[in-house]
Amino acid sequence: MFLHKTKVLQISLFAILSAFVVELVFGLVSNSLALITDSIHALLDSVVTVILLLAARMSIKPPDAEHTYGHGKIESLGGLIGGIAIFLIAIFFIYESVERATSPPPLILPGFFALIAGFYTIGVDVFRIILLRKSIKKIGGVTLKADFYHAFLDFGSTMVAIIGIIFVTYGFYYGDFIAAFILGIVLVVLSLKLIYRTAMELTDIISPDLVSQVKNIAINTDGVLNTKSVLMRRSGDTLFGDITISLRGDVSFDRAHEISSNVEKNIKKNIANSTITVHFEPNWEQVPLDSKINEIAGSISGVKNIHNVSTYKSQGKIFASLHVMVDREINLESAHKISEEIELKIQKNFPEIEHVTVHIEPHITIPNNLQMEGKKAEDEITKILEQYKEIQKIGRIIILHYNDIQKIDIDCSFDRNLSIEKVHDLTSQIEQKIRTRFSEAVITIHPEPI
Structure with a gap:
């Protein structure tokens, strides 16, 4: 993309330089102020294109310690310099056109040679417009857009010059000066627009x-x-x-x-x-109160996990309760301090809550690598499960252990018509029964319909 962009600008530069040479030579021969004016404009466009070409080369450099956003602003700076240059020369054009309009008519009037130079320049402008337009559609880029605008403006200014030459050819001598004056005004307006646009880009203006x-x-x-x-x-x-x-x-x-x-x-x-x-x-505006309480409790030091958060209203008052898991090794006094801190912080953030009840539970950390328990433990759990006639089928029983902690996962099937409340009560009873034998167990029972 970079090589293509600079190549397009180079071709545009050579084309406009050729137009400058042709317009200057034929303008001097035909003594056309409008044509000479347009040749100087072409030279200025060449300078602007050189600036854009250099800006394109420099702006493509990657970000560094001093330019963390890259070097793209160099393009805007180049456009600002070019705009100021065009403005100053445009003022000179206007001055020259007024000066020559008040002077005696020249001995040599613009004619056939001036028209040849003008039409050649139009051909160059059309070539640049087509080349730059296709490149903008393909790869984009501020530098290509700026040069495209210049090419389009060159086309318009050259048309003004040719119209002036035609007027002079038919005896309207002041037509050449009027065309140069109009061209100068156009360049002033366009250069001011360019200066404004690039200056605004340097101040980070955005649409x-x-x-x-x-x-x-x-x-x-x-x-x-x-x-x-x-x-x-x-x-x-x-x-x-x-x-x-x-x-x-x-x-x-x-x-x-x-x-x-x-x-x-x-x-x-x-x-x-x-x-x-x-x-x-x-x-937090659209978050339910339960979730807000969960977030506040979780921010307290010493809290390992939170579950069963609930809020309810009674007689116009709000009450909250939650289960909080803390380190199983700490004593009751330390656990109670954590509980009090949770209650105070919740009521500080939500004064509308009348009372907060915190249920403290020991947190058991299950390591990633556990050892399989022997067949004896599985048989004991099977005997416990067989005591419940509601269990119609006993599935997998996986028992893992780490030091004094057991991780017990059980699959068992119940009548599909049992209510979920009844199934939950049964699984809770089974868990309690198993804990009478395995007091430090973390038990998960998965019920399936049959």
Whole structure:
């Protein structure tokens, strides 16, 4: 892409230089101020194209310690310099046209040679317009767009010059000066627009419509509640964006990262050459009270796990309860301090809660590598299960152990018509029965219908 872009600019440069030479020579021979003016304009365009070519070469350099966003701003700086140069020369053109309009008519009037030079320049301008337009569609780039605009403006200015020459050929002597004056005015206006546009690019101006588009893409991404801020800037062909999105406060970190990645992908899919950084912040407004309590309890030091969080109302008051798991090695006093800290923090954040009940449980850490228990333990559990007539089939019994901890997983089948409440009561009874034999066991019973 880089070689192709610079190659296009080089071809454009050689083409406009040839137009400068032809217009200058034929303008001097035919004594056409408009043609000489347009030749100087062509020379200035050559200078601008050289600046754009150098800017393209320099802006493609990768980011470094001093330019963490890359070197894309060099293109804007080159355009600013070119715009100022065109403005100054345009003022000179206007001055010269007024000066010559008030002077005696020249002895030699522009004619056939001037028209030849003008039509040659039009051919060059058309060639550049087609070349640059195709390249912009294929690879894009600020430098190519800037040179395309210059080529298009060259075409228009040359047409003005030719019209002036035709007027002079038919005896309207002042037509040449009028054409030069109009050309100067056009160049002043266009150069001021170029100066303004490039200066704004250097101040990181960005289209409000583009910001709005990015916001809509982010908000329409699944899981995003809102966009808090969208900061964007352009450096050369690359658009940089820093976006802050709001997610539900109870979303896991993995899910939050997934949502952020989806936002980034969606923006890049819709906006070419964009580099997006997405930040996410929790939003608790739409999160259920149970989830908020779970998050607060989990932030207390010493809490290993939380489950069975519930809230309920009675006589217009809110009550909360939760089960909290702590290190099985700590004493009751330490566990109670953790419980009190949880209660105080919950009521501080939610004064509407009348009372918080914390049920403390020992937390058992199950290591990844466990040893299989012997056949004797499996037989003991089988005998316990056989005591329950509701169990119609005993499936797998897996018993693993680590030091004094057992991990027991049981599959068993019940009548498919039993209510889930009844099945839960039975499995709870079975767990308690097994714990009379294996007091430090972590038991999981999987019920299946039959």
